Amino acid sequence: MDQSTLHQRLQVVEALLQRMEANIAFQGRMIATLDRGGNHVKAAKMFLRRLEAEHARHVDERDRFFKLLANSF
Numbered sequence: 001m002d003q004s005t006l007h008q009r010l011q012v013v014e015a016l017l018q019r020m021e022a023n024i025a026f027q028g029r030m031i032a033t034l035d036r037g038g039n040h041v042k043a044a045k046m047f048l049r050r051l052e053a054e055h056a057r058h059v060d061e062r063d064r065f066f067k068l069l070a071n072s073f
Contacts, residue, residue: 010065
């Protein structure tokens with residue numbers, strides 16, 4: 001993969017990570033709101049765990065792109 005492609009993919013992953021971090025924060029606030037209201041939060045927490053797992057996979061992908069870029073110099 002050439003440097004240009006790596007930079008483009010890195011930018012896409014970085015933007016995705018930012019959106020995911022916002023979604024994770026929002027989901028955490030929703031869980032707190034639901035919990036305060038005495039509602040069940042099991043499904044909301046399961047969704048949060050899925051978001052966090054997907055976020056971790058994208059962090060790994062970003063790190064891999066960084067390493068590929070570093071090795072391409």
